[in-house]
Amino acid sequence: MSAPALRRLVRAAPLRGVSDRPLCGSGLKRKWNSLLSAVMGNSSCHNALGIPAAKGPHQVGCTDLMVGHTVQGTFFRLYYPCQTSEGFEKPDWVPCREYFNGLADFMKISRSLSERIFNYLFGSYKIPAAYNAPFKPGEKYPVVIFSHGLGAFRTLYSAICAELASQGFVVAAVEHRDESASATFYYKERSEAQPKPPGKRENFRPVSDNLEEQWMYYRPLKTGEREFPLRNKQVKQRADECIRALDLLFDINAGKSVENVLESEFDFTTLENGMDLCRIAIMGHSFGGATVIECLCKEVRFKCGVALDTWMFPLDEEMFPDVKQPLFFINSEKFQWAGNIIRMKKLDSAFIPRKMITIKGTVHQSFPDFTFLTGNWIGRILKLKGEIDPHIAMDLCNHASLAFLQRHLSLNKDFNQWDHLIEGKDDNLIPGTNITIPQSSM
Template identity: 65%
Template sequence: MFTFTGFVQLALVKKIYDLSKSTAGVRHKWSWAALAMGNTGGHTGSMRIPPGNGPHQVGCTDLMVGHTTEGTFLRLFYPCNTHEDSERPEWIPSQEYFNGLADFMKINRSISERIFNYLFGLCTQPYVASWPPKGSLLRLWSIGNESASATFYFTENAEAEQQKEQASCKPPSVNPPHLNQQWMYHRPIKPGESEFPLRNKQVKQRADECIRALDLLIEINSGSPVENVLRTQFDFSTLENCMDLCKIAIMGHSFGGATVIEGLCKEGKFKCGVALDAWMFPIDEEIFPRVKQPIFFINSEKFQWVGNILRIKKLDSAFIPRKMITIRGTVHQSFPDFTFLTGNWLGKLLKLKGDINPNVAMDLCNKASLAFLQRHLSLERDFNQWDPLIDGKDDNLIQGTNITVPQSSI
């Protein structure tokens, strides 16, 4: 389960934004072509997110149950059969996501939208939308990524009941006519406001959302009917008895890594967790003793610092498996999709790429995660061939962390 994320340090965008307003930018006839330096894709769309390496093609569908802010909104992935010419969903399905990122970066929406559209506007995702599922789901991963820059919900029109009746006589559409789409954007810290109470409240909310999503999928698996506010063409009844509800893990990146810890504390149905470059700040340490499940921390080389590693180490246990590795040459954005959508020069300038090939880094992350999940979910697969990666046994891995932690701090 995830929404569009990516609070990235796009320093170049601010430089472009500043240049676009300056007389120097006019004098030198600066144009969007400058963005192509080191990013040969640009608006041509040659940059792409690589397809998965698993045995199945991947389908996805969006599900919203309850249209208000108290509802559940998720994207579900599942194995399926597809054709080569199957339509791929847009990576950024709405301009509002660009607006949310611009607000987060405190730059003008209209200018940043042109920049983001040039860089990412034609990118598609390597799976198909609302395709019929194939076989059974062996695992259920509820993924909570870092805090989103934008998401949406619905409010009812004044003429809601009349429009509901009219809508029932028409073909389904993504947005029901009796509802108004309302966008929610990143909540910045106000002047003088303490950050921890807000972020702690948010991580608890995110964990609750993951648990509600899990409960919803359990209902779907039992055959209970579901009313999808988004009215996609996907038939959720095809998922009846398709999920192995004894083998559930939670996985997330950055803020989502903190959500992993919070979710494990709140819900015992999550049998283990994988935290990718977890940002530990939002979590109240008093919950650490209540987390009883195995956890695997996979860190980047450039993001972590002493304080964050110390909080991770407070989850160490002599009785419960807790593992940590670091991927050499990686940055914080080596885990999300952004790392594949820029060229080498631009990617490094934007801190979206590290020194390691992003495909190599992602492959190590995937294989190590699968080995950990097989070990703790008793999966009947061959993922144990990658068990050495869990202990950092690879030239591109570090066992534990690259951060020097003073012994006195431990």
């Protein structure tokens, strides 16, 4: 999301009229309504927007799992093939107002103002998965761990995660607690001297009344602080969090008891022996793409990685030779620059598969769900949409990813029908990159 553009929009538009006089009462209401009309285009456009349903043969369920209530615990949203979606609600795309507040802080805009705009723009949207629907047994599903980008959180890539689940994967979308998420939470224990306040609202009900929500928001750079040490420390923590999530799935698959800190109707024991833990991949966007590379270096159980529009800055180049698994870079046309691509190219190998494609007409935010939830005008202003139809771009990303996963996880699927996409053979793809790299820099 383009923070400066949205900041300009929400700061200027609702507060002043055409004559630049302050508005109040009915004048403010008219101006506010005009802003919302401009933002969304019209009501019919609003109704047409939404996160697309998954297209695979399986219905998709999702649930949340938090193991360990402290900040060192593990927290992710799990997507999986489910038995039925009938009678199960689809969860809100943005789970609660604290996440809206986090997005506002990340973009340096007023919480009170942005909450109204965000709630209007995005508050009614649902994730295309049935919350707590029963797991579908009968086969062992390969596993993908997904890492979100800077300023995001676990629910914002549901189009990708739900599609993978519909195609027969179990996907754990980690919510990072390295202060790179716009918002996340954990719990602390109340002391006996601090009983639970009567009537206190809690967004997520913990299993114990002695636990109290603690929210963690995005930490911006401090004045004079160098960015690399912070981001490098964060990417290492992110990789550790992804590995802990994988460890947890190993425990669940082995039938070990796991205690969900959150009250949940989902029975995790049904996942026993339901995952193929010889076939595991790591996937992520932007900062999550850097996390993919860090994870491949640290954990051999990840057999391959898919890195979406990766931000290479946080990584130590010294660790690149330690990445021994196949890696697939899927880039947008508008985000990348020479220095970033040069660092990707340093991972090239004559012996280990390294692939790169670029999707024409895309921007950095063509990978999160935002691209489906704004009309063309506001989407272009906020750089949430590129020139390509977002459904076409997402299909290309998902199909290329599935083909790569089949190839390097040795899956018995039909995803090889999209093998040509891995090579960039499509009218909407560029093999490699659209960025010109000076020969002297390689």
